[in-house]
Amino acid sequence: MISENNIVILRCYFIMGTTKTEIYSLEYNRLALLFKVLAHPARISILQYIINQHACICNDLVEELGLAQATISQHLKELKNIGIIKGSIEGKSVCYCIDEKVWREFENEFSKFFNQDVLVKKCC
Amino acid sequence: MISENNIVILRCYFIMGTTKTEIYSLEYNRLALLFKVLAHPARISILQYIINQHACICNDLVEELGLAQATISQHLKELKNIGIIKGSIEGKSVCYCIDEKVWREFENEFSKFFNQDVLVKKCC
């Protein structure tokens, strides 16, 4: 049953809290999401390690980074979710690699954003 | 006075919680921080709006984005902190502009990261 109290709680649910994604364009939400996945030194390290090795398995990363196996697995999942890496089962292990096609797509999206003319009026 | 309990609490402080920045290189922490500042659609929108207007004042943004003034101010602060925008007092208002030099620096740091050879061994 809905009381005065429930309505307050419901309203709070909608007005409080975190990112109001619905007020932004799909494009900006997407770009922000790409940035977000790269916004952690562990994930930067993982990508860099894969690039340097030209391939990898998850267990290497546990020793390499000094994080718990569960944590590494969680970071790998986030990278996998946006598609920047892909994994294939290799016996008992999983081999993770950069998806070069997706990597280049991201590069394009970022450079499109940064290659804009940022000329400003003489007000600052 | 330090008791057995305090040590447990202290240990928890160090092993639980959030990002273990101390285990990563300065370079990766820095790169992650840059990505993080851009990892929100509001901040993308703010930057894009400033670029499109070639200048701006904060109050414009409140109408433009549909966020509370306090929230906009908070996002502007984060952008200001990494130096990508700069503000100057213009009468009663504050005029925020892109810092073109810093913008280009960021562009370089990002493209250095993305322009790497990501050739992978044929394992995936």
Place this chain on the structure above:
DNA sequence: TATACGTATCGTAATATTACGATGTATGAA
């Protein structure tokens, strides 16, 4: 089949982020 190994997932504690109202502060106008 049983065991070991590598990884994923679950549950959860600590902490960070996002958003807003309320309030503080500085500047220009009355």
Place this chain on the structure above:
DNA sequence: TTCATACATCGTAATATTACGATACGTATA
């Protein structure tokens, strides 16, 4: 001096992120 306007800061609620131990799950080997 007083008031209005524009913005910053504070306090805080809701939620997201990060990290880890425990445990589940799948594959290879004994």
